[in-house]
Amino acid sequence: MSSTLLQPTSQPAVSPSRPAVARTAGRRRIRREWLWALFFLGPNLFLFLSFTLFPMLFGFGVSFFRWTIIEPPVFVGLGNYSHFFFGDPQTPQIVRNSLVYTLGALPASVLLPLGLAVLLNSGIRGTGFFRGVYFLPLVTSGVAAAIIFKWIYAKQAGPLNQLVGVFGIPRQDWLFDEVLVLPALILTAIWHRIPLNIIFYLAALQGVDRTLYEAARIDGANRWQQFQYVTWPMVTPTTFFVLIITTIALLVGAFDQIRVMTDGGPLNASNVLVFNIWRTAFVNFQMGYASAMAYILFLVVLAFTAVQWIMQKRWVHY
């Protein structure tokens, strides 16, 4: 390791009278650094190209073919895309379900964590205990949560029916009712999403300058006014960040829950885009059509991100 042969970098300083040697050494040094870069980045880059970049391009290509995997692919141009927008009778319902699910879960998934984070940040005793409790769904798998909630919603002996029974509402078959199934899934999604967003808000609240609250108190602001005029403006950047990632997570992350709880039913009433992509590809083996839908979903995700970024510039108070 101490061999000077391996360390020509320290040599040029010793021999300033020979610039040619220095230049060769410098070039060799760059070449060697390049080899080291290949060593360090090689495995990473290889896997990145094989399982991220190549699939991205390959999937885009597949979306222009009709392909069942068993038979050879047939080029159909934009056929899969036009089928989704104009041909497939399922499309309106799937789009509507995705919108209802995402937009239905979004407000509570953002506002409840904000409120809870403010309470958890108020410095009262027992905060550690409450945090521990509130964060539990974070480490719970989507599958486990889905199984538990599936039975909470059960018609015969489900606790939800026990709860609504207190208010005189008759027993419902939540997951087998075309009207109730999406609200039931939304409730589970909110429950599962709350901890993560609390954590983001807690991090933001801890960054708010304490003196702002003192100034507000001196001006006679009550707790609500402190929230309205200090906390809310100060966490607006976080709110937009949380809005963006929660929207995306709801759009693409609904799969585990829906597969376990309803399998898209009853009668497609809970079939959202991400679930339909899986079903089209791996139950119906329409790889081309599923790929086209995956790219449409990808564009929707990008569009949501873009819209919220633009709104962020207009609304955020820094």
Added chain:
Amino acid sequence: MAATTAPAALARPSVARRVPWATIGIYAALIFGAFFMVMPFLYMISMSLKPQNQVFLYPPRWIPNPIVWANYPTAAVRLTLLAFLNSVLFTAIVVIGQGLITTMGGFAFARLKFPGRNVIFLGYLGTMMIPFVVTMIPTFVIVARLGWQDTYQGLIVPIMAHGAFGTFLFRQFFMTIPEEIGDAATVDGANPLDIYWRIYLPLSKPAMTAYGVITALSAWNMYLWPLIVIQSKELRPLTLVIAQFASQMNAELHILMACVTLSLLPIFILYLIGQRFFVEGVTMSGIKG
């Protein structure tokens, strides 16, 4: 002192009247919220300890009588040790393998000079937002072409390969380590591998913990990819097994819930031990969602 006591004494009654109400309100709200958050777990545990004949009782009896601990051994046998080991193996290899390639890649991006460095890094950044559903179908086709369908390598390698986020995280962290430390080691005859292994890795424990926690969590809880790639019973991780049980064991809800509890237990224990690390890891990983 004496001068300030008088107004303070005057102000005290109103404060004393107001503060408890606010505190009581906060506690009430927090307890109400906590009830909503833990109720599903209480239901799960309550159900998992019931005797068969009380499972479908209405109204549900929340405290089972008698408590049937024997449901747990039954559930453990159904789950099989193999499913548990599959989850452990999958999680461990993904965390360690991906940890190695992402720390190495992050080191290259942060500290080595090579042509195209910034362009390649931007490529990584650009793909971080891509949801897995977009690459899932072509990835399956690749795995099938490699003959890796229904194998451990088919399950593990494509997930291990999703290193864009980790590479970004470690690159950012390594950038905060002063370059002079590496330069000094170079003068002393250390090569980049020494610098990476003996200086950068030991200095990046916070980043490694954050990365480890979120990667382990997402691997342990992963369902979609195993569902696509695994068919054999012997290769299934826990999520796949309990999801399958959920559609088969309708008559044995108590055993099903014991299975779900057991599948959650390892990560819950880790969470209770290192809650701080989970929270920090998740905060750092905000971008991953």
